[in-house]
Amino acid sequence: MDTDRFWQLIDSARATAAADGEPFDEALVRLLTERPRQEILEYAERFDALHDALYRWDVWAAAYLIGGGCSDDSFIDFRAGVIAQGRDWYDRVAAAPDSLAGHPTVVAAARDGNDDALFHEEVNYAAAEAFERLTGDRDSFWTAWAAHRPAGTEARAEPDMGEDFDFDDDAEMHRRLPRLAALHIGPEIA
Secondary structure (H helix, E strand, O other), X not given: OOHHHHHHHHHHHHHHHHHHOOOHHHHHHHHHHOOOXXXXXXXXXXXXXXXXXXXXXXXXXXXXXXXXXXXXXXXXXXXXXXXXXXXHHHHHHHHOHHHHHHOHHHHHXXXXXXXXXXXXXXXXXXXXXXXXXXXXXXXXXXXXXXXHOOOOOOOOOOOOOOOOOOOOOHHHHHXXXXXXXXXXXXXXXX
């Protein structure tokens, strides 16, 4: 599945979820179950590549500010949530994580004291859930995935996460993510 097709699927799920009032992940799973199994595997492969590309300290820092902290597991869910926002927001975050200070959900969550904006765990499992619905077998996705990605292809190079920095240092967060820091920490104290 090429990148354009992947994002079309995400956009379709977003539109379906908005029209039907259902959660995005449920709409995505339903759309995936309408696809051939091979295409679901290709979706999962593209999802993993896009998800991995956000594995960076600056993106993690944005998640940390938005979530009032962010564990390893929560960062997995946050990256899935960014993908769920569609290509435009994904590209913005990949280019400049501080751009999330302009995302309506992030702004509303900061105003309301909600610390789970953009954290969407279920999106991580959409392909596996679609396979389970198609086959009735919880392990069917992993069996198909193993055949799709033969042994040894899972090994990945250590990611370049960029420069590590202290997420609990308010001055550093204001320097690196000024808009998000202002939204979640408050004005910078000189």
